[in-house]
Amino acid sequence: xxxxxxxxxxxxxxxxxxxxxxxxxxxxxxxxxxxxxxxxxxxxxxxxxxxxxxxxxxxxxxxxxxxxxxxxxxxxxxxxxxxxxxxxxxxxxxxxxxxxxxxxxxxxxxxxxxxxxxxxxxxxxxxxxxxxxxxxxxxxxxxxxxxxxxxxxxxxxxxxxxxxxxxxxxxxxxxxxxxxxxxxxxxxxxxxxxxxxxxxxxxxxxxxxxxxxxxxxxxxxxxxxxxxxxxxxxxxxxxxxxxxxxxxxxxxxxxxxxxxxxxxxxxxxxxxxxxxxxxxxxxxxxxxxxxxxxxxxxxxxxxxxxxxxxxxxxxxxxxxxxxxx
Ligand SMILES: Nc1ncnc2c1ncn2[C@@H]1O[C@H](COP(=O)(O)OP(=O)(O)OP(=O)(O)O)[C@@H](O)[C@H]1O
Numbered sequence: 372x373x374x375x376x377x378x379x380x381x382x383x384x385x386x387x388x389x390x391x392x393x394x395x396x397x398x399x400x401x402x403x404x405x406x407x408x409x410x411x412x413x414x415x416x417x418x419x420x421x422x423x424x425x426x427x428x429x430x431x432x433x434x435x436x437x438x439x440x441x442x443x444x445x446x447x448x449x450x451x452x453x454x455x456x457x458x459x460x461x462x463x464x465x466x467x468x469x470x471x472x473x474x475x476x477x478x479x480x481x482x483x484x485x486x487x488x489x490x491x492x493x494x495x496x497x498x499x500x501x502x503x504x505x506x507x508x509x510x511x512x513x514x515x516x517x518x519x520x521x522x523x524x525x526x527x528x529x530x531x532x533x534x535x536x537x538x539x540x541x542x543x544x545x546x547x548x549x550x551x552x553x554x555x556x557x558x559x560x561x562x563x564x565x566x567x568x569x570x571x572x573x574x575x576x577x578x579x580x581x582x583x584x585x586x587x588x589x590x591x592x593x594x595x596x597x598x599x600x601x602x603x604x605x606x607x608x609x610x611x612x613x614x615x616x617x618x619x620x621x622x623x624x625x626x627x628x629x630x631x632x633x634x635x636x637x638x639x640x641x642x643x644x645x646x647x648x649x650x651x652x653x654x655x656x657x658x659x660x661x662x663x664x665x666x667x668x669x670x671x672x673x674x675x676x677x678x679x680x681x682x683x684x685x686x687x688x689x690x691x692x693x694x695x696x
Contacts, residue, residue, distance in 0.1 A: 372391050372392070372393050373391065373392055373393075373430075373432060373468075373688075373689075373692070373693065374389065374390070374391050374430040374432065375389075375390055375391070375392065375430050375432035375433055375434055375468075375685065375688055376388070376389060376390070376421070376429055376430055376432070376433045376434070377389075377390040377400060377433070377434045377436075377681040377682075377684045377685045377688075378418075378433060378434070378435045378436065378681075378684065379436045379474060379477070379678075379680035379681050379684060380408070380414070380435065380436065380437050380438060380448070380453075380455075380474070381408075381438045381474065381513070381680075382408070382438055382448065382451070382513050383407065383408060383409075383513075384405050384406065384407060384408060385405075385406050385407075385408050385411075385414070385417050386403045386404070386405050386406075386678065386680065386681055387403060387404045387405075387406070387417075387418075387421040388400050388401050388402065388403040388404070388678065388681045389401045389425065389429075389430070390434070390681070390685040392685050392686070392688055392689040392693060392695070393689070393693070393695075394689070394693040394694060394695055395695065396484060396686070396689055396695035396696065398484065398682060398685045398686055398689065400678060400681055400682055400685060403678055403681060404421055404424055406420060406421070408448065408451040408453060409451050411453075412452060413452075413453055413454075414453055414455060414460075414463070414464070415463060415464065418464055431465065431466050431467045431468075432466060432467060432468040432469065432688070432692075433460075433464065433466050433468075433469050433470075433688075434469075434470045434472070434477075434684035434685050434687060434688035435460060435469065435470065435471045435472070435684060436472050436473070436474040436476075436477035436680045436681070436683065436684040436687075437455060437457065437471065437472070437473065437474055438473075438474045438513075439455075439473070440473065441457050441471050441472060441473050441476075442457065443457055443458035444456075444457065444458070445457075457471050468688075468692050470684065470687050470688040470691045470692065472683075472684060472687045473518075473531040474516070474680050475508070475510060475516030475517070475518050475531060476518055476529050476530075476531035476683075476687070477679070477680050477681075477683035477684045477686075477687055478508060478510055478516065478518070478636045478637075478674075478679045478680060478683050479508045479518040479519070479520045479529040479530075479531075479683065480520075480529055480682075480683035480684070480686035480687045480690065481636075481674065481676055481679035481680070481682045481683030481686060482500075482506065482508050482520070482634045482636065482674055482679070482683075483506075483520050483522070483527045483529065483686070484682070484683075484686045485674060485676050485679070485682070487499055489674055489675060489676040490634070490672040490673065490674055490675065491644060491648075491672065491673050491675055492648075492670070492671075492672055493635065493647055493648055493652065493653065493671040493672060493673050494648075494652065494653035494656060494657075494671045495632075495653075495666075495667060495668065495669045495670040495671050496668065496669075496670050497670070498670050499670075500632050500634070500670065500672065501522070501631050501632055501670075502522055503522050503523065503524075503631075504521065504522060504630070504631040504632075505519050505520070505521045505522075505628050505629050505630045505631060506519060506520055506521075506522070506630055506631070506632045506633070506634060507519045507621070507624045507625050507628045507630040507632075507633045507634070508520070508633075508634050508636055509534075509617070509620065509621045509624055509633065509634070509635055509636070509637075509640075510635065510636035510637025510638075510639075510640055511563075511566055511567050511568065511570075511617060511637045511638075511639040511640065512567065512568060512637040512638040512639055513567065513568055513569070513638075514535050514563045514567050515534070515535035515562060515563035515566050515567045515620075515637075516535065516636070516637055517532045517533075517534025517535055517624055518530060518531045518532055518534075519532070519624075519628045519630060525696055526690075526696035527696075529687075534562075534624055535561065535562060535563035535566075535567070536561045536562075536563065537561065537562055538559065538560070538561065538562065539553070539560045539561060539562045539564060539565050539566075540562070540619065540620070540623060542619055542655070542658070545577065545578070545581065545612065546616070548577045548580065548581060549565060549573055549574060549577040552573065552576065552577050552580065553565070553573055562620055565613075565616055566613070566616050566617055566620050567639075568591050568592075568595070568638070568639055569591045570591075570613070571591050571594045571595055571598070571609055571610070571613055572589070572590075572591050572594060574609045574612050574613055574616075575589070575594050575598075575605060575606060575609040578605055578608055578609055578612065579605060582605075584605070586605065594606045594609060594610075595610070595639075595642070598610030598611075599642060599643070599646065610643075610646065611646075611650055611651065613643075614643060614646060614647055614650035614651060614652045615650065615651035615652065615654075615655045616655070617635070617647075617652060618650075618651065618652035618653060618654065618655035618656040619655040619656070619658065621633050621635065621652075621656055621671065622655065622656040622657065622658070622659055622666055623659075625656075625666070625669055626659060626662065626666075630669065631669060632669055632670045632671070632672070633656075633669060633670075633671045633672070634671075634672050634673070634674055635647070635671070635672070635673045635674070636673075636674045636679055640673050640674070641673075641675060644673055644675060647673065653671070656671060
């Protein structure tokens with residue numbers, strides 16, 4: 372067994388948790404400590420604060436998930452002043468062993484390792500995730516995370532992607548309107564301009580324009596809250612439309628990845644856990660012309676693990692350092 376610190380560094384928060392992993396892939400994760408990245412000048416000072424809050428010395432091993440490309444180069448976090456040199460985190464934090472991984476690749480490790488009761492069923496056959504073949508993992512949050520992993524007889528392999536940056540694919544006249552409006556701001560409209568937390572603003576404003584309604588400017592979080600709680604008809608319609616687009620995009624990635632199952636993750640996947648099964652998500656997921664029947668054969672699930680980033684980072688550490696399959 373190895374003790375380590377699991378760490379998930381997002382745009383707004385850094386989450387730390389003590390964890391232990393074994394070579395047969397068992398992961399024990401303790402209650403996380405969440406710090407606002409803005410409150411700390413650097414990762415080192417946030418790490419020192421976490422160490423101060425622990426009631427025992429922190430382990431000298433870490434699994435670090437980062438919302439950004441992990442290339443061994445310097446990453447400047449977009450929403451705070453942290454500068455991470457992903458190839459030198461062991462030196463910066465005085466660690467003997469470290470795994471550094473893209474945060475959405477970590478989520479894919481979590482999907483690969485999570486027990487069956489960490490998933491709820493969304494559409495397709497109500498079977499467990501297949502033990503062979505490719506599984507697509509799609510997670511809307513601040514952006515749109517896309518990855519996939521391939522299961523084979525002796526283990527699995529995770530592949531991170533930049534799928535959030537593929538072109539937005541309009542299907543109907545409302546999508547056309549959303550695209551047309553976004554084109555006035557961006558030369559090229561990527562899918563995460565629509566299928567992500569901030570994307571709800573573009574959807575909401577396009578629906579208002581369709582109805583020729585003047586609406587006050589609203590922040591994404593407010594629209595989400597009004598729409599999820601069904602407190603405002605237009606915000607509710609925007610959330611329903613988001614579910615539809617998420618279904619279409621998840622289906623596209625499943626086709627593109629050659630997947631035999633799909634898992635929805637991300638902060639918004641979790642917030643929409645009750646809404647997605649009762650939305651147009653499944654219809655749009657299947658709506659792929661001659662592949663409609665094929666799409667109906669794919670199980671689609673939502674991961675409801677409370678800390679997939681931390682759990683997945685620890686799993687990636689076990690994979691890299693302990694040879695866990
Ligand atoms: N109650 C809420 N609080 C925060 N964000 C919300 C809420 N409801 C909806 N959202 C949307 O979810 C997005 C954040 O997604 P998520 O919670 O997955 O964050 P993240 O990408 O993991 O980043 P971080 O962990 O750094 O906060 C926001 O951009 C916002 O549009």
